[in-house]
Amino acid sequence: MRILVLNPNTTASMTTKIAAAARRAASPGTDIIATNPAHGPASIEGYYDEAISLAGMLGVIRDTPDVDAIVIACFDDTGLDAARCLTDKPVIGIGEAAYHFASLISNKFSVVTTLARSVPALEHNLHRYGLWTRCARVRSSEVAVLELEHSGSDACNRISAEIGRAVAEDRSEAIVLGCAGMTDLAQSLATEHGLPVLDGVSCAVALAESMVRLGLKTSRLGGYAPPQLQKMAVEA
Amino acid sequence: MRILVLNPNTTASMTTKIAAAARRAASPGTDIIATNPAHGPASIEGYYDEAISLAGMLGVIRDTPDVDAIVIACFDDTGLDAARCLTDKPVIGIGEAAYHFASLISNKFSVVTTLARSVPALEHNLHRYGLWTRCARVRSSEVAVLELEHSGSDACNRISAEIGRAVAEDRSEAIVLGCAGMTDLAQSLATEHGLPVLDGVSCAVALAESMVRLGLKTSRLGGYAPPQLQKMAVEA
Amino acid sequence: MRILVLNPNTTASMTTKIAAAARRAASPGTDIIATNPAHGPASIEGYYDEAISLAGMLGVIRDTPDVDAIVIACFDDTGLDAARCLTDKPVIGIGEAAYHFASLISNKFSVVTTLARSVPALEHNLHRYGLWTRCARVRSSEVAVLELEHSGSDACNRISAEIGRAVAEDRSEAIVLGCAGMTDLAQSLATEHGLPVLDGVSCAVALAESMVRLGLKTSRLGGYAPPQLQKMAVEA
Amino acid sequence: MRILVLNPNTTASMTTKIAAAARRAASPGTDIIATNPAHGPASIEGYYDEAISLAGMLGVIRDTPDVDAIVIACFDDTGLDAARCLTDKPVIGIGEAAYHFASLISNKFSVVTTLARSVPALEHNLHRYGLWTRCARVRSSEVAVLELEHSGSDACNRISAEIGRAVAEDRSEAIVLGCAGMTDLAQSLATEHGLPVLDGVSCAVALAESMVRLGLKTSRLGGYAPPQLQKMAVEA
Amino acid sequence: MRILVLNPNTTASMTTKIAAAARRAASPGTDIIATNPAHGPASIEGYYDEAISLAGMLGVIRDTPDVDAIVIACFDDTGLDAARCLTDKPVIGIGEAAYHFASLISNKFSVVTTLARSVPALEHNLHRYGLWTRCARVRSSEVAVLELEHSGSDACNRISAEIGRAVAEDRSEAIVLGCAGMTDLAQSLATEHGLPVLDGVSCAVALAESMVRLGLKTSRLGGYAPPQLQKMAVEA
Amino acid sequence: MRILVLNPNTTASMTTKIAAAARRAASPGTDIIATNPAHGPASIEGYYDEAISLAGMLGVIRDTPDVDAIVIACFDDTGLDAARCLTDKPVIGIGEAAYHFASLISNKFSVVTTLARSVPALEHNLHRYGLWTRCARVRSSEVAVLELEHSGSDACNRISAEIGRAVAEDRSEAIVLGCAGMTDLAQSLATEHGLPVLDGVSCAVALAESMVRLGLKTSRLGGYAPPQLQKMAVEA
Missing domain, CATH: 3.40.50.12500 (Rossmann fold)
Structure with a gap:
């Protein structure tokens, strides 16, 4: 099982610390792919930082298709709803x-x-x-x-x-x-x-593993219906 | 890891079906101990059945100390709060x-x-x-x-x-x-x-496994403080 | 009018004190039948005590059919919903x-x-x-x-x-x-x-008297429908 | 015990019907004083009727001091909070x-x-x-x-x-x-x-009787503190 | 545009102060008609004062038909719902x-x-x-x-x-x-x-002006339906 | 007074229609600057579209400093909280x-x-x-x-x-x-x-005008505190 643990800010030392916590929480056989966007705020503290980090973090999700579940490793659960539209794989905020x-x-x-x-x-x-x-x-x-x-x-x-x-x-x-x-x-x-x-990091990894094992997928009815990507003029 | 999956009613065929679902959901290495009380209602349909099943189901929990977590396998989460007072091991209702x-x-x-x-x-x-x-x-x-x-x-x-x-x-x-x-x-x-x-059965088994792996225990402060068992005149 | 005032714990001195309060609150012509179960916790302090007292207190209700209303004289309203399934007479928690x-x-x-x-x-x-x-x-x-x-x-x-x-x-x-x-x-x-x-004791006695005088009965539709007692294997 | 049953509208036939219901619900020894204001709307159907009936109904309460409790016999509980400021006797809306x-x-x-x-x-x-x-x-x-x-x-x-x-x-x-x-x-x-x-009429009479027997009074702290009547220029 | 700014109490110095604040907030071309009822409480402090001021303040509204919007200049929004039944012009509480x-x-x-x-x-x-x-x-x-x-x-x-x-x-x-x-x-x-x-005074004047400019009217369906004035015996 | 009316999607015909509505609602002397981002989704229908439009729309706000208030002209109030961090000028969602x-x-x-x-x-x-x-x-x-x-x-x-x-x-x-x-x-x-x-468009323009006239500014305490822009690695 491969879980993407995505730190939405750009501070690599924080990603390293998060990765270590995620690996401690993961079961044997679970691979933790920990990363952060190349661009965006160094930390997420409030609404503006959250908004400005979204393009980067959603880009990482689109560019990392080969995972079984996604953990968003910022405590304000940055972009959680948008990410759930992008894939039916489990997406969990810490x-x-x-x-x-x-x-x-x-x-x-x-x-x-x-x-x-x-x-x-x-x-x-x-x-x-x-x-x-x-x-x-x-x-x-x-x-x-x-x-x-x-x-x-x-x-x-x-x-x-x-x-x-x-x-x-x-x-x-x-x-x-x-x-x-x-x-x-x-x-x-x-x-x-x-x-x-x-x-939250260890809690989210554990939930993600559970959901993958149970075969739970995000619903495609209603609010998490897949976006119509072709209508994008140019994605940011 | 050993998980007690406790069907609070007395219908053995239902316990068997629940046990099978629990085992399908469990990770390799997890033992499912599925059981039901000897006495009590054959099914739990509403407040009275729930109340009358409590003595039996709490007795099973007291008599099965050697487990890592407990799943209460009735959808009304019979006796959940009482069970959490009795042990700090994770107790999950389906x-x-x-x-x-x-x-x-x-x-x-x-x-x-x-x-x-x-x-x-x-x-x-x-x-x-x-x-x-x-x-x-x-x-x-x-x-x-x-x-x-x-x-x-x-x-x-x-x-x-x-x-x-x-x-x-x-x-x-x-x-x-x-x-x-x-x-x-x-x-x-x-x-x-x-x-x-x-x-709920598979969901609860997965949560119980996660909580055991994470080392999460029920809080002993406040509402889930251990009962003072010595004050019981005669327990039912 | 006869009102069963049921102390769900087994401490007789407390039942005596409750009975006195109930009698002070009752109208002339109202008989207060104050009692407690023979077995169960000496006091009810939290979820576990409440759960473990239910079999005893519901047994008292079943064994005391000849009353017009029931007051449950524990402040957490022990077993209130279950008792309402057992009879359509008014049941009031203090x-x-x-x-x-x-x-x-x-x-x-x-x-x-x-x-x-x-x-x-x-x-x-x-x-x-x-x-x-x-x-x-x-x-x-x-x-x-x-x-x-x-x-x-x-x-x-x-x-x-x-x-x-x-x-x-x-x-x-x-x-x-x-x-x-x-x-x-x-x-x-x-x-x-x-x-x-x-x-609560005096408040509950007054409400019970009112409900008996008004002829109010617990609804039998929905959540307080009578339990199907025959399905009990052995009642605790 | 004397209970003022106050119909806030001016339709006397309705007051008569309400009085009959109140007397059926009352205990022996309870006097029902049923009345309505001399002026005001013939029925209370919505916010405006309610507002315009207040001066009349509060006047009746001020002019009928010699009662033990007050029932406001309109289903929107017209003027309930204002009436509770005017007296610490129980005031109950139907x-x-x-x-x-x-x-x-x-x-x-x-x-x-x-x-x-x-x-x-x-x-x-x-x-x-x-x-x-x-x-x-x-x-x-x-x-x-x-x-x-x-x-x-x-x-x-x-x-x-x-x-x-x-x-x-x-x-x-x-x-x-x-x-x-x-x-x-x-x-x-x-x-x-x-x-x-x-x-509601019978329910309110029963509650009013209970509250008088229990000696319950409206709190004078906070929202139901007595109004400072001297500051009225001319009361409507 | 003419806005009635209605102080529901009878203290003229307060009406003067409110009028000044309303005029400071108003756009050029907006006339502020500030007034208070002739009779009623000198101040509104709690439920009773509010109730007793209603007849006077609703009378002022009925007697001042030639305005575009109404501001009720008491912070408990005295009589707001009743006033909205009386006219479909915007009525705003401060x-x-x-x-x-x-x-x-x-x-x-x-x-x-x-x-x-x-x-x-x-x-x-x-x-x-x-x-x-x-x-x-x-x-x-x-x-x-x-x-x-x-x-x-x-x-x-x-x-x-x-x-x-x-x-x-x-x-x-x-x-x-x-x-x-x-x-x-x-x-x-x-x-x-x-x-x-x-x-609140300046906020309400600004909202009232906006609503008049936008042509917003109070709905006549449901709770703000016009009262059936003919049924009044004698209005207080 | 200058109000930025920002359509967060990239469909110019929609911006034109919104601009017309905004101008109809505006008072004489109010300039409506209607625009949309150059890049982003052609329409905003759900969480993902909303997220992906944020970088563009916040960029427009940063690039248009010379306005008195901002209207966000998408009905899901895209980026409202983030925009309020960026400026203390009134920001209103439609x-x-x-x-x-x-x-x-x-x-x-x-x-x-x-x-x-x-x-x-x-x-x-x-x-x-x-x-x-x-x-x-x-x-x-x-x-x-x-x-x-x-x-x-x-x-x-x-x-x-x-x-x-x-x-x-x-x-x-x-x-x-x-x-x-x-x-x-x-x-x-x-x-x-x-x-x-x-x-919503006309409602938001009217509110924005009111807030500018009243001098109301977004609070800088708590959740709308200005972001620490220097910490951005590279803004998206």
């Missing part, structure tokens, strides 16, 4: 993957993400996935995405402090880490705080 | 499993279940899982659970007719079959109607 | 009774219950009753149910402190006491805090 | 009373009211009471309020036909009659259709 | 106008209003307009309406402090001032806090 | 504009759009705007966007037929036309069906 698993092991969870500017897009996703009622609060740690790439930053401490506030104030039973760049922090934070801390 | 996967491959899905009396309990579950907004309608085919065990019944035709109405009237993009006893019908109905038709 | 009355005398109310582990089940009930939007917050006082049976505990002080926080933080206009064991505290707490404090 | 009881005996109910123009105000009320999720649909029978006062009209047949559609199309388990003028039809329609049919 | 514009320039906004007693009516409006999900919180500054008419009060400081709390605690991106009497404070508070602060 | 005005003149409206594949994206928008509760149903006429550009098609008849079904089945009080290409049909359809029929 945000939605973490939310679904969190709702299977807790009555209520909180999300701890990066900057305040990213919060509305995540709230918006939770509403449309239907899992909003399971999320106590989306919290920002005010750690920028690229800070997570710098060893020596106190990013982990600030994220841990925000988890502490989530447990105390939100009565949350689990924590979802709201950025692909936090994937290596989940285990130690879970141990520190004594509750499940979910990382 | 209803919720199908709803979660359906929401990953469609914008909106319909459920086709057995009798009208079962509909409110399923609607109630969808509300609390948060996935109610993704479900267009819970429909009853007026096929009783035990009719599904009789070859020669026209149960499949009536279920197929109800799927036809779901596609025409609900604008649903996928169908969830709302009974463990329908597990063998999913593939042919998907082919017939040209859209994804999900069976 | 939780729902208090929520309905609170929504008739306030724009928004808070619930003050016992332990944090009980909160999700109450939130879940409020969602399904539809009255979630009227409830500002379900708060735990961290007073265990059986502490309420011990004179000399500071349980009442802790409950009062939590009510103070509800008024200050939730802008609630009324308080619902979230445990049958708190029934004797309502009046003094109302006086102390200057707002309505509702006790 | 619409809300019927919705609360219907949600205690069914999973889902439909409302059958008079004209289409009245539907949005009722939907609006259901939303704010929180019971919207329990109502399958508010249906209009296109019977005008005053037609119900004319013997010989086929109003009852048209209402019955609409109930038939509610059962067939909405999967409703109970019916709420959406007009005070339908109070005398409930019993025969229930028998005809084989499901509970609720009349 | 509360709804501010909410609609706030939702076009922010992901989430908070409302800062006068007294706690007014909060539930505003929450209720937000629910029915559908914009509840866009509002983080309705906050009271505990500044009474008529305090805003007294120079020398510290009303503005208290409102500013409440805005500070909204930004810090609610993560709101914009503030809606919840009283017509605050119309002159918006600009300085926006500058002070560095985020949009919306005043 | 979908949201029509929904906001429809909710000011009706209790409930229906949308009649083009193809079924476009429906989920519109439902999704309605949810996040908060106006979902005001929309009875999003209906597809199965008229493709580019059919609307061909004189001689029976597109208008099919749209009219769908409006007829909306009135009969949804009890809608107004209709929103769900495609920029339908802008010239609104008036005749309103006359034919006797209810308001709203066109």
